Amino acid sequence: MAQQIGRRRGLNLIEVMIAFALVATAFVGLASMFVAGMRLQQRSQEVSVASEVGRAFLEQCRALDFYQIPGGTRHFDGNIPTPPIGAFPPAPYPTTTVGTQLCRLVVDVSPSGARLRTLKVQVQYGSSGHITLESQIHP
Amino acid sequence: MGQERRGVALASVLLMAIILMMMVMALYKSVGGQLFLSKNRHDEIVALNCAETGVARTLTVMELSPAWSTDMDDQTMPTTRGTWTVDFWDGTGTPGPDESVNNISGLTPAPSHLGPIPPNSALIISTGKLGGATRRVEVLVRAGPSSVEYPVLGDGDLRFHGRFKVDGIESLNTNNPLNVEIHSTKTGPGNIISWDPIHPGDKAYVQGKVTSSGSSGDRILFDGNNHPGSFANYDVMAFEQKFGKAAPYIDIQTAVDAQMGSPGSPLPTAGKVVLNGGVHYYHGDQQIAGDLVLQNGAKIFVDGNFKVNGSITGKGAVMVTGNTDLLGDATLDGSNSEYVSLLSKGNVTLRGFDGTAALDAIASLEAADPNTPLGAEASEQWDAIQHAMKEVQTVMAMDGDQWVGDATPQQARFDQARGLLGNDDHWTLPGYGNHVVSDFRAKLPPGPTGDFLRQRLDSLNIYRRVGQDGNFNDIGWTPADITNILHAYNNGTYNDSMGGVVDAVQTKDFGSLSVDDKKVLDSVIQLTDQLDYDRLGTAFFKGMIYSNGSIYASNEVNIVGTVMTSAVPGPTTTIDGIDLNPGDIYLNNNTRITFVKDMFTNGTPNLAGAGVVGIISWLSK
Numbered sequence: 001m002a003q004q005i006g007r008r009r010g011l012n013l014i015e016v017m018i019a020f021a022l023v024a025t026a027f028v029g030l031a032s033m034f035v036a037g038m039r040l041q042q043r044s045q046e047v048s049v050a051s052e053v054g055r056a057f058l059e060q061c062r063a064l065d066f067y068q069i070p071g072g073t074r075h076f077d078g079n080i081p082t083p084p085i086g087a088f089p090p091a092p093y094p095t096t097t098v099g100t101q102l103c104r105l106v107v108d109v110s111p112s113g114a115r116l117r118t119l120k121v122q123v124q125y126g127s128s129g130h131i132t133l134e135s136q137i138h139p
Numbered sequence: 140m141g142q143e144r145r146g147v148a149l150a151s152v153l154l155m156a157i158i159l160m161m162m163v164m165a166l167y168k169s170v171g172g173q174l175f176l177s178k179n180r181h182d183e184i185v186a187l188n189c190a191e192t193g194v195a196r197t198l199t200v201m202e203l204s205p206a207w208s209t210d211m212d213d214q215t216m217p218t219t220r221g222t223w224t225v226d227f228w229d230g231t232g233t234p235g236p237d238e239s240v241n242n243i244s245g246l247t248p249a250p251s252h253l254g255p256i257p258p259n260s261a262l263i264i265s266t267g268k269l270g271g272a273t274r275r276v277e278v279l280v281r282a283g284p285s286s287v288e289y290p291v292l293g294d295g296d297l298r299f300h301g302r303f304k305v306d307g308i309e310s311l312n313t314n315n316p317l318n319v320e321i322h323s324t325k326t327g328p329g330n331i332i333s334w335d336p337i338h339p340g341d342k343a344y345v346q347g348k349v350t351s352s353g354s355s356g357d358r359i360l361f362d363g364n365n366h367p368g369s370f371a372n373y374d375v376m377a378f379e380q381k382f383g384k385a386a387p388y389i390d391i392q393t394a395v396d397a398q399m400g401s402p403g404s405p406l407p408t409a410g411k412v413v414l415n416g417g418v419h420y421y422h423g424d425q426q427i428a429g430d431l432v433l434q435n436g437a438k439i440f441v442d443g444n445f446k447v448n449g450s451i452t453g454k455g456a457v458m459v460t461g462n463t464d465l466l467g468d469a470t471l472d473g474s475n476s477e478y479v480s481l482l483s484k485g486n487v488t489l490r491g492f493d494g495t496a497a498l499d500a501i502a503s504l505e506a507a508d509p510n511t512p513l514g515a516e517a518s519e520q521w522d523a524i525q526h527a528m529k530e531v532q533t534v535m536a537m538d539g540d541q542w543v544g545d546a547t548p549q550q551a552r553f554d555q556a557r558g559l560l561g562n563d564d565h566w567t568l569p570g571y572g573n574h575v576v577s578d579f580r581a582k583l584p585p586g587p588t589g590d591f592l593r594q595r596l597d598s599l600n601i602y603r604r605v606g607q608d609g610n611f612n613d614i615g616w617t618p619a620d621i622t623n624i625l626h627a628y629n630n631g632t633y634n635d636s637m638g639g640v641v642d643a644v645q646t647k648d649f650g651s652l653s654v655d656d657k658k659v660l661d662s663v664i665q666l667t668d669q670l671d672y673d674r675l676g677t678a679f680f681k682g683m684i685y686s687n688g689s690i691y692a693s694n695e696v697n698i699v700g701t702v703m704t705s706a707v708p709g710p711t712t713t714i715d716g717i718d719l720n721p722g723d724i725y726l727n728n729n730t731r732i733t734f735v736k737d738m739f740t741n742g743t744p745n746l747a748g749a750g751v752v753g754i755i756s757w758l759s760k
Contacts, residue, residue, distance in 0.1 A: 012148065019152035026156040030163045037163070037170040044170065044177040051181040058188065067385065071326070071352070086381060110217075115388065116199045118217050131181060134219040135188035138195035 046101060047131060050123040053096060053103045054133040057121050060090040066139030069117050070109055078104040079124070101125055112136055182272035185221045189267030190276040192216060193223030197239070197263050198280060203390055205243040205282060205397070213268075221269040237275075239264045243282045244397055257281070290734035291321040292386050294706035295689070295722025296329070301337035303730045306346035310737035311665050311699075318347040318376065319734045324385045325351070325722065331358040334373065337728060343373040350379045386703040391484040391687065395420070395460050398440040414439060414455070424461070433457075433479060444485070451680070456480040462688070464488045465680075478682035478700060478738055486688040486712055486719065489680065489696045520579040523559060523571050524599075528670060530556035530568070531602070535664045543649035543660065553645065561602035561639055562611045577611065598670060600635055601663065605642040609635030621646060625659050641667075669697065669733065683739070688712070689719035695729040700738055702726075 061069065068087045076082045078094030081104075089107045096103050106122040120134040193214065200207045208227040215222055227241060228234040233250060240251040241261045248255035251262045260281045267274045290305050291297060307317035323331045331351045334343045343361060351358045359378045403419025406412055412427050416435035424443040431447050433439070433455025444461035451457065451465060454477045462485035481487065534542045534553040542549035558566025562577045572578070580596050583589040600609065605624065606616035616638060624643040627633040633640060644652075644659050652660065669679075681699045684690060687707040691714045692698075706722030717725055726732075 015149045019149050023152055023156055026160060030159055033163050033167050037167045040167075040170040040174050044174040047174075047181055048177040051177075051184050055184045055187075062191075067324075071324075112217070113199055115202065115385075116195060120218060132219055133185060133188055134192075134216050134221075136192040136195040136217075138198045 043129070046125050046129055049098045049101050050103055050125050050129070050131045051133075053092065053098065053105070054121050054123045054131060057090070057092060057105060057107075057123075058119065058133060058135050060092075061088075061119055062137060064088065064090060066115075066117070066137065069119070069137065071111055071117075073110040074108070076105075076107040076109075078106055115139055179270075179272060182269045183274055185219070185269045186267040186272040186274040187276070189216060189221040189223040189269065190265045190274045191267070193225050193265030193267060194263055194276055194278050196223075197225050197265065201241065201243055201261065201280070201282070202388060205390065205393060206241065208241050221267060223265055223267045225263060225265045237264055237266065253277075288320075288739075289322050289703065290319050290701050290732045291724060291726075292701070292703040293323050293325070293690075293722055293724045294385060294704050295323065295325055295720050295724070297321060297323050297332045298723070298725045299334040299343060299730070300726070301335075301728040301730075302341040302343070303334070303726055303732075304344040305732045305734075306344070307734035307736065308665060309735075311662055311735055315661075316346065317734065317736055319345070320348045320350055321345060322350045323352065329358075330360045333360045336372065341372065343375065345373075345375045347375075348377045348379055349375050350381050352381070386685065386705040388705045389482060389685065389687075391458055391482055392460050395440040395442050395458050398438075401440075403439065411449070431457075445483075451479050451481065453477060453479065457482065459483040459485070461485045462488070463686075464490065466490055479680070480683045480685070481680075482683075482685045484687045484707070486714065487684055487686045487690045488714055489684070489690075489692040489698075490694065517579060517582050520571075520575050523568065523575050524579065524596075527556040527559040527568055527575075528667075531560065531667055535667050539649045539652075539660065543645055543647065543652070545646060545648075547649070550645075554642075557602045557641060557645070558604070560599045561604060561607070561642070563602075563604045563607065563642075564611075564613065565604060574611070601639060601666065602641050603639030605638040605646060607638060614638065625656055628659050628662070629655050669699065669731075688721050689714075689723040689725070691715070691717065691719060691724075692726045692730050694727060696726070697730075698732045699735060700732075701734055702732065 064087060070085055070088060074085070076084070076089050076093065081094035084093065088109075089105065092103075093105045093107060095105070102125065104124040106124065108118075108120040110118050112118045115138060117137050118134065119137060120132065122130050122132045124130040193211070196214070197207075197211070208229070210224075210226045212224050212226065213222045214224065226238055228238040228251070234240050234252050236252045238252070239262055240249050240256050242249035242256045243259060243261050245256075245258045248257055250256070253262065256262050256279070260279060263276075263278045263280060265276045265278075267276070290307060305319060305321060307319035309315040309317050321332065325331045332349055336343075349359055349361065358380070361373045361375060361378065398418050398420040399422075401418040401420050403414070403421055406421070406425055406427055411429045411432060413432045413434065414437035416437050418438050418440065420440045420442070422442045424445070425441050426446040426448070428448050430449035431439075431451045433451065433453040435454065437453070437455040439455070439457050441457070441459045441461070443459075445457070445459040445463045447463075447465040449466055457463070457479065459482070461483075463481065463483040465481075465488075530552065534549050534556070537549060541547055542553045544550065554563075554566040555568050557563070558573075559568045559571055559575050562574045564573050567573050567575065576596055576599055580593055583592050603611060605621060606614055608614050620638060621643045624633065624637050624640055627637060628640050640659065641663050644656060644663060647656060679697045679699065683700050684698065684702045686704050688704070688709065689712060690702050690704055692702075693715060702724060704722045704724055706720075709721045712719050714725075717727075719725060
């Protein structure tokens with residue numbers, strides 16, 4: 001009986017060590033997946049917010065009188081930020097904060113004909129993330 | 140039993156590890172799903188922008204080619220991802236749910252998957268795609284020039300020479316003043332908007348702002364630049380640099396070509412031409428020796444140059460693919476509903492009749508010979524007419540309770556001046572006879588100068604006494620006659636035989652005027668304001684003048700409406716020694732433009748289908 005108990009104790013130590021090794025290995029893999037998942041979730045949220053900011057900006061542009069949109073090729077950089085000409089670019093240029101996310105807008109406008117303007121807005125967020133939306137506007 | 144418990148810890152840990160792994164996997168999958176949704180949302184926004192780009196591009200091509208029906212498949216965006224597609228129904232069978240229907244040039248409704256599309260309209264269905272995201276936009280659009288907002292609007296240089304006045308009113312029936320704006324969309328070098336006086340005392344008056352899209356304020360020169368320091372004299376609310384609306388581009392050639400199937404009867408070479416409704420197409424240069432009267436929205440389309448040695452009046456439209464020249468001495472009335480839309484692909488020249496100068500010249504020449512009909516007496520009578528007009532304008536500018544009604548403080552002063560203008564037997568200015576205007580009229584010589592001045596003097600008939608007919612005979616009057624006159628004036632059925640409308644409304648008690656009576660009052664005040672006391676010989680044009688070239692007004696032109704250019708590149712033209720580029724507007728010597736907002740509130744209905752394509756409604760998005 002005493003011999004049996006002694007053998008069982010040794011085996012349990014090995015079992016626990018193996019178990020720890022397995023758990024440690026699993027946790028390393030799982031933790032990396034967890035971190036990646038968190039990053040993806042963060043990115044997803046940022047893309048979603050940036051897309052909405054870009055969409056809202058283009059809607060603001062559409063709400064403007066067409067002739068308030070400059071006729072030449074212009075670059076409005078929200079990082080500098082380049083000052084607006086009249087009412088263009090409209091809010092939320094040059095920056096807006098949604099929750100804790102700061103978005104900077106870089107707006108390009110160029111003529112595509114006498115009565116057609118091409119508008120491109122790049123919404124920048126974080127250190128290097130951005131989305132770009134483009135549309136053409138007719139009066 | 141001890142053997143059976145071996146491995147329990149390992150199994151438990153493994154089980155926990157599996158559960159943890161499943162949880163993390165689930166989390167990862169969930170995050171991946173979120174990312175997919177977020178990406179898809181982004182793609183959908185891009186796809187919607189693509190679809191809206193498709194609508195914008197289609198509107199543009201429809202403006203340039205109203206009959207456009209070529210499919211535009213998988214068109215790419217200029218610099219970003221995504222495509223858009225607009226397919227058109229080819230006219231056979233029934234339009235499919237994804238097929239756009241262009242009925243811009245149509246005169247009858249056209250079918251679509253939503254039901255009939257009205258004439259001069261189109262259903263645009265644009266589909267935008269990016270990756271797996273697809274967005275579809277349906278838009279109902281209608282063609283026609285957009286509402287006009289400026290009395291003077293050009294794509295080129297705007298040059299004013301000599302005295303000029305630009306003002307605005309809400310309506311000819313209300314006379315409420317309106318601030319207006321002169322604007323040039325030109326952004327190039329040089330003086331974009333300029334005013335140069337001719338004589339000392341010349342004044343530029345703008346009841347509003349003068350604005351330019353030029354990049355600096357010094358592109359507007361209103362200081363008599365050619366005569367530095369001499370006689371800058373202007374009254375302008377402000378000078379500004381701003382982005383303003385350009386005049387709509389109207390494809391006149393296409394609009395005219397579309398009417399080839401409706402040839403008009405040959406135009407008479409002499410006398411007045413009256414066109415009663417309908418479409419009248421002419422190929423080649425056309426010339427009318429007398430007046431052109433457009434009734435009931437008649438439209439005349441000329442594929443060539445068009446010259447009218449008289450007035451264009453009534454309600455209708457004129458479209459010309461070449462140059463347009465007209466004398467423009469139309470008679471002004473107080474109606475909002477009657478005006479002419481003149482659209483010319485080439486240059487428009489308005490040669491206003493310099494009646495004042497002509498009359499002064501005649502009077503001064505013949506004053507030397509007392510045996511001629513026009514002599515010193517005529518010159519005095521002319522001065523009296525001008526003085527009376529000034530008096531009438533001065534009194535009418537006062538509040539109505541000062542002069543409307545028989546017991547008002549200014550009643551006698553007003554009636555004296557009105558009586559002189561209206562050949563009233565009862566009233567005239569002290570020191571003058573009772574028939575100054577008719578005596579003066581009788582002295583005018585035959586010929587175009589006399590005809591022109593007689594026509595101008597006839598516009599003074601509204602100042603007759605209420606109890607005088609068109610020949611100034613006394614016909615008596617009752618209160619019911621006054622009611623009839625005012626009612627007829629509001630209904631557009633007023634005529635000379637009824638008696639003087641100005642006296643009719645002035646005779647009433649100001650406090651008892653009805654809403655309709657006040658419309659008449661405001662209308663005659665406005666009319667009086669337009670009949671400038673010292674420019675009685677001027678020429679009138681009522682409506683819209685539009686050109687893809689330049690607009691040149693030579694002399695004493697009075698426009699009630701608007702002038703605008705939408706430049707199409709072309710050569711420089713020289714008119715009366717003035718170099719004009721497409722888009723330029725040159726208004727010379729005593730030009731007056733009065734913008735009437737009501738005329739253009741709903742665009743220019745005479746030209747539906749011939750101009751800008753505008754969105755009526757977004758059906759789905």
